[in-house]
Amino acid sequence: MIDPARPLVVRAPAKINLTLDVLGKRADGYHELASVMQTIGLHDTLVLHPAPAGEFSLVCDAAELSGDDNLALRAARLICDATGVQRGVRIALQKSIPTQGGLGGGSSDGAAILTALNRWWDLGLSKEHLIALAAQLGSDLPFFIWGGTARVAGRGEIVIPLPDAPPLWLVVARPPISIPTPAVFRALTPADYTTGATTDALVARIQAGTLPPLNDATLLNALEPGVLRAFPAVAQARAQLLAAGAPCVRMSGSGPTLYAPFTDLAHAAAVHRAALAAGMQVWLTTTAPAGF
Ligand code: C5P
Numbered sequence: 001m002i003d004p005a006r007p008l009v010v011r012a013p014a015k016i017n018l019t020l021d022v023l024g025k026r027a028d029g030y031h032e033l034a035s036v037m038q039t040i041g042l043h044d045t046l047v048l049h050p051a052p053a054g055e056f057s058l059v060c061d062a063a064e065l066s067g068d069d070n071l072a073l074r075a076a077r078l079i080c081d082a083t084g085v086q087r088g089v090r091i092a093l094q095k096s097i098p099t100q101g102g103l104g105g106g107s108s109d110g111a112a113i114l115t116a117l118n119r120w121w122d123l124g125l126s127k128e129h130l131i132a133l134a135a136q137l138g139s140d141l142p143f144f145i146w147g148g149t150a151r152v153a154g155r156g157e158i159v160i161p162l163p164d165a166p167p168l169w170l171v172v173a174r175p176p177i178s179i180p181t182p183a184v185f186r187a188l189t190p191a192d193y194t195t196g197a198t199t200d201a202l203v204a205r206i207q208a209g210t211l212p213p214l215n216d217a218t219l220l221n222a223l224e225p226g227v228l229r230a231f232p233a234v235a236q237a238r239a240q241l242l243a244a245g246a247p248c249v250r251m252s253g254s255g256p257t258l259y260a261p262f263t264d265l266a267h268a269a270a271v272h273r274a275a276l277a278a279g280m281q282v283w284l285t286t287t288a289p290a291g292f
Pocket of ligand 1: 029030031033138139140154155156182185186
């Protein structure tokens, strides 16, 4: 039992897409996805302070994220509206996940608030109920209610948890541009659609407790070719990571953030050092299990 009268510290991890198949465009304008998503060690930190009923406020070290439309704040309001609970919360949010990068930072903050307030206020909502609330706030939020390794379908709201994949070291690189998600999906053509076979194959391996060799055949992002074509800064960052010694580089989500997976820390650390020396914005981290 957590004491609702005392502040609560919560961690909100970033995610990567190990695979992201885009199966096609739906009648509602969204795209049908098949993806293996994975939380990683890079995380934001939130501190929740008790506040009088009806008071919802947020301070953030990134001033531009302190607004009323921050997903963390919207999540707090939503769970109060949905349950009728008479509570308030002051949220302090320290951002470490690069924003608008394809790592799901804002979505993770929102999902972390739903999960944390459910526990802090002892609301008793099931994971399924939390996922339904999360889906109202954005396509990427439901995954973070589970975290760890999961298969994601629909527009993102269908989450099937998988056993935690064997751990990987990751070099994560943020090219110096932001790309709005809707523009990336809008630029897709039927030639970019994929079958879902890459996601199916990876899911089978993870269910068997292993990972395949990680390469351009086993990891896929159907949004990546279009972004590489349209944004030379992303193509350049990818080339820099490969030149730094990464065997395989993939984009996460709608980008522009790239990641390179490794089974060996020494190899990952050498690529991280070389990328830093090349002036890139990079992080050395790991995949993170559910409940991280
Ligand atoms: O749901 P969310 O607000 O995160 O999605 C942002 C935009 O990304 C949508 O408005 C849509 O243009 C696009 N999108 C999509 N298919 C998905 C998820 C997002 O086309 N499965």
